[in-house]
Amino acid sequence: DTGVSQDPRHKITKRGQNVTFRCDPISEHNRLYWYRQTLGQGPEFLTYFQNEAQLEKSRLLSDRFSAERPKGSFSTLEIQRTEQGDSAMYLCASRRQSPNEKLFFGSGTQLSVL
Amino acid sequence: DAKTTQPTSMDCAEGRAANLPCNHSTISGNEYVYWYRQIHSQGPQYIIHGLKNNETNEMASLIITEDRKSSTLILPHATLRDTAVYYCIVNYGGSQGNLIFGKGTKLSVKP
Numbered sequence: 001d002t003g004v005s006q007d008p009r010h011k012i013t014k015r016g017q018n019v020t021f022r023c024d025p026i027s028e029h030n031r032l033y034w035y036r037q038t039l040g041q042g043p044e045f046l047t048y049f050q051n052e053a054q055l056e057k058s059r060l061l062s063d064r065f066s067a068e069r070p071k072g073s074f075s076t077l078e079i080q081r082t083e084q085g086d087s088a089m090y091l092c093a094s095r096r097q098s099p100n101e102k103l104f105f106g107s108g109t110q111l112s113v114l
Numbered sequence: 115d116a117k118t119t120q121p122t123s124m125d126c127a128e129g130r131a132a133n134l135p136c137n138h139s140t141i142s143g144n145e146y147v148y149w150y151r152q153i154h155s156q157g158p159q160y161i162i163h164g165l166k167n168n169e170t171n172e173m174a175s176l177i178i179t180e181d182r183k184s185s186t187l188i189l190p191h192a193t194l195r196d197t198a199v200y201y202c203i204v205n206y207g208g209s210q211g212n213l214i215f216g217k218g219t220k221l222s223v224k225p
Binding site for chain 1 (some may be wrong): 135146148150155156158159160163187193201212214215216217218
């Protein structure tokens with residue numbers, strides 16, 4: 001496995017700006033997940049894709065958040081009009097579709113909204 | 115919400131076995147117990163999972179009680195690199211597989 005890759009590793013932005021993160025999953029994995037993690041907490045599920053279809057969205061995913069996986073490979077997570085409360089680590093994970101397959105996580109994108 | 119209860123923190127001496135407990139009293143018959151760990155500034159890493167039988171791999175052993183209401187993750191010879199937050203997760207191992215994480219146990223391995 002070449003691993004799940006996330007870009008950028010760190011992002012500092014001003015409140016009100018839009019930001020976009022990219023995730024490249026392991027190539028043969030058709031399931032892709034986005035999580036958010038704040039300091040001292042475990043990762044919180046945001047959304048997941050099977051191939052290019054977004055199959056579930058958490059209530060944590062407000063209207064300012066949008067995720068895409070246009071060709072069923074890489075995915076992007078965009079946050080519009082960022083707020084200070086959006087500051088967190090955004091984690092991407094991928095896995096094969098078969099039951100009980102383990103999740104492989106990337107190293108995350110640390111977002112700081114000033 | 116997470117369906118597991120774990121101690122907030124634990125210490126372990128280097129070279130000794132680390133035994134991390136987890137309570138999951140409301141687990142249902144088709145739910146698996148997964149363990150992941152997260153080293154500072156990295157994404158979580160899969161360790162092991164099981165349904166009702168004890169499991170062992172190159173990283174750890176998982177002991178699940180007969181009533182499946184609790185389990186223990188065992189790191190047989192802890193090293194300083196095992197210092198991390200360990201998450202016990204109960205999940206239906208079916209088609210979704212999106213894991214619900216709690217706060218985990220912060221394991222500190224000390225020399």
